[in-house]
Amino acid sequence: MPRPPDTQDFHRVLSGLLQLLGWRDLPAAPGQDLFSLRTEGGYDIHFGLIDHEHWFMLADLGVRDNGDDALTEALRCNQIAAARWQPVVALDAELRLCCWLCLPLSGCDRPALADAFDALIATAERLLGSPPSRAPVFRPGPSR
DSSP states (O other): OOOOOOHHHHHHHHHHHHHHTTOSOOOOOTTOOEEEEEETTSOEEEEEEOSSSEEEEEEEEEEOOOSHHHHHHHHHHTSOOSSSOOOEEEEOTTOEEEEEEEEESSSOOHHHHHHHHHHHHHHHHHHHTOOOOSSOOEEEOOOO
16 A cells, blocks of 8 residues: 655645745644635635645636636636646536646745746636736635
8 A cells, every 4th residue: 555645845845835925834734735725816725735746736716607708718728838837727526617736846946836826826817807916815714
């Protein structure tokens, strides 16, 4: 049976990102592999450990009007681009719109993490029809 991933590297990387966003400490329990924050825009950002080498950041935008215009915009966000970070836009099993990035646990410095996070937020806000902002304000959300 494979051993579960060690969460220490994940906590270290996520702590670095959250410090850039103005948080002092990551309220992490040993072994915790998922964290959630609620933005002032009313959507959730989830950070989770995937395996020994990868983690994700995901913006859960909720159930949206799945009209043609909304779906067309979501598909436009999935086009190949020259940007370093390009979030994937998808519908989950409950038809909730989300965008996400898979990131390595090693090899990303803090500026790269900030760029990845900015790309995620810009895509989320584009899909929500909000003007992009550099640093969204977070309220503590449920952490699992």
